Amino acid sequence: MLTSLTLNLFLLLLNLLRPASEVPLVLRPVAPGFGPALFSITAVRDERPGRPAVALLLPATAAAGTTTAAQPVELRNGTAAALQQFATATLPAATTGRYPITLRALDLQVRETPGPNGAANGTIALHMAFEWRNAEGRTSTLTEYRGAARYGRTRANRAVVETALSQAVLGGLRHFNGWLTTAAAHDIRLATAVQPTFRYDIRQTEPDTLFYDPARPLAWADFTGMPRSKGQYAAAVFPSFGYRTRPRVSQGVVVLDIELQVYVVRTSSWVAEGQRTAYNLNHEQRHFDIVRLVAERFRRKVGPDSLTVADYQSILGWQYLDSFREMNRLQDQYDRETSGGTDATAQNRWNQRIATELRGFGVIK
Template identity: 65%
Template sequence: MLALLLSLLFHWNQHWLLLAEAGLVSGPPTEKPLVLQPGALAFSPVLFTVTSLRDARPGRPAVAWLLPATATAGTLAQPLELQGGTEAALQQFVARSLPRQAARYAVTVRVLECRVQETPGVSRQAAGQVTVRLAFDWRNPEGQTITLTEYRGGARYLRPLTSRAVVESTLRQALLSGFTYFNQWLTQALPHDVRLATAVQPVFRYETRRTEPDTLFYDPARPLTWNDFTGQPRPKGRYAAAVFPGFAYQGRPQVVNGVVVLDVRLQIFVVRSSSWVAPGQQNPTNLNHEQRHFDIVRLVAERFRRKATPDSLTVRDYQSILGWQYLKSFTEMNHLQDQYDQETQGGLNLAAQDRWNRRIEAELRGYGISP
C-alpha cells in the first residue's frame, strides 16, 4: 500500500512539473526584494566622507521580516532581503546619498543592526519596527583605528497589508538619520575630543616670575647676585661657591579644532637655599663661574624645546615622547656641568674659563637669549 502511494505521488509531481513547464500552472508567488532608494541629506558633509561600509551583523540575517498581503491574526512575518544583498545595497545607498569628496575624516561604517520587523495590526494593517545601529570608525594619521561613536535609532510605521511603500521610505530615513547624527556629533566633538586630533602643536613659554622667595627663575635681564646664595657654606671643599640650577616643564594640552595645542611652561631655576658661597669668596670671577652653570641649563632647555617639534610628537604618545626627550636633556645637562667644572677646575683655570665664557655667550646669542 505504501509503495502504491509513493508511486502515485511521484507520478503526480512529474505531471505537475510538466504542466508548470507548459505554463498551465504557476508556482507559489515570490516576494520581490526591497529596493533601497538614495536619500537626500539636510546637510553637506564637509568634515567627513565614507570610504567603506561593512555588514557586521552576526549571521547576516534578512533585513526585513514582513507580513504577506493575505496575512491573518496568526500569520508570521516572512524574510525579505534588500535587492542585491544587504551589504551591496547599503554600500550603493551610501555612495549615492553621500557623494565621495575630500574631507578631513575618512570614516568607515560598520552596520551592527539593520532590521525591519512587522507584526499584525488592527484593520488589516501591519505594524512595523525599524531598528538601525551603526558604528563609525576612523583610522588616524598614526595608523590607529578608532571607533568614534555609535548611532542607535529607528522608527515605527503602520501600513495596509496591500502596500509596502512605507517600508523602504522608513528604512531609508532611519539610515539617513544615522549619518545626520554622526555629522552633528563630529561637529560638536571636533573642538575638544582628543581622539579627533590630527597633530600636536607645542607652544613653549619660559617662566620668569619672581614670586617664590627661595626660587629664582632664569631671566637674561636678571643675572645671579651673591644675595641669591643663602645656603650655609660647606666647611671644607675645593670650591669657593656652589649653585644648584635645574629645569623642569609642565605641559597642559588643549584640543583646538582637531589639533592638540600643548602649552609647555619651561622652568629654569636656582634654589637659593641650596646655593652657597664661602666667606671672603664673593668676587666677580667666582660669581661669573656660577652664572655660567645657570646659563648652561638655559642652553640645554633651549635644545630640549627645539627637539619637541610637531613632527616629533604624535597624538597618541606626545606625553611619553616629551618625557623621554626631557630625560635625555637632563642627562645632557649633568654631563655638561661636570665637563665645565672639570675643564675650568671650578673656575681656577682662567684660560679654560675664558674659553667656556666665549662658547656659552656665542650659543646664547645664537638662540637669541642674549644680545
C-alpha cells in the same frame, strides 16, 4: 528510474509549489538635510549577530487559506553594500569629508505585524557604530547611534518600508555629523597632529626659586645656603630645568602648551666666606646658562614632526630625560675643563662658547 522529461516536470512542479522569494528592499537616496558633511563612509561592516534577513514583511495579499506569517526580505546587494551605496549617494557631495569613517552595522531590523483592515504595522530598530582610523594607524570607535521608528502601510505598498528605513539610516548619519561637529573641537581622538608651543617661566615671586631670566642674572644674594667649611669650590649653585604641559584640542590639532622652567634653588646655593667676587659669580652664572642652553635644545627636539597624537607625552618625557642627562654631562665637563673656575684661560673659552650659543638661540643679543 526517472526520465529526463519526468525529472524536468518534477522540478517545474516543485518551483510552482515553493513560495515566491520576496523582492529585495532598496535604500533610496534622500535629501540629507544637513551640510557640509565632515565625514565620508569609506567602508561598511555587517556585524549583526548571525546576519539574518533585515526585514520580516507581511505578504502583499492575505487571501483566505493563505499564510499571514511575515516573510524574510533582504536589502538589495546585501546589507553592507546597500548601506555603503546609500551613504555615498546621500551625503552632501560638496565635500569628500575630513574623516574617512567605517560604519559598523550592529543591528538593523524591520518587523511587521498585522494591523486593522489587512494593513501592516512595522517597527524599525537600528544600531550603528562609527569607527575612524587616524593617520598614525590608531583605530577608535568614536560613537554609537541607536534609533527606532514605526510605520503603517497597506500590504501592497512596500515603498513605505523603503522610505521609513532610508530615513532611519539617515537619522544615524545626521546624528554622527552633529556629534562630529561638536567633538572635533575638543575630542583628542579626532586630532591629526600635535603643535607644541613654548614659553619660559620667568616669575620672580617665589622666595626660594630663581627662574632664569636673561634680564635678571644671578646675584650673591641668591646664595642663601650654608657654606661648606672645607672643599675646593668657592661657591656652588645647582640649577636644573623641568616643564609643565597643558594640552588642548583645536580644529583637529592637539595644541600642546609647554611651560619650561629653568631655575636655581636659593637654599641649595652657597658661597664661601671671602669668595664673593665677580669672577666667581660669573662661573656660577655660566652653570645657570648651560641649563638654559640645554632647555633650548630640548625645545628643538620636540617639534611638530617628532610628536604623535598617540604618544606625544611619552615622546616628550623621553626627550626630557635625554636632555637632563645632557645637562649633567655638560656641567661636569664645564667644571672639569675650568678646574672649578680656577683655570682662567679655560673659563674664558667657556664664557665665549656659552655667550655665542645664547646669542644663536636668541636668548641674548
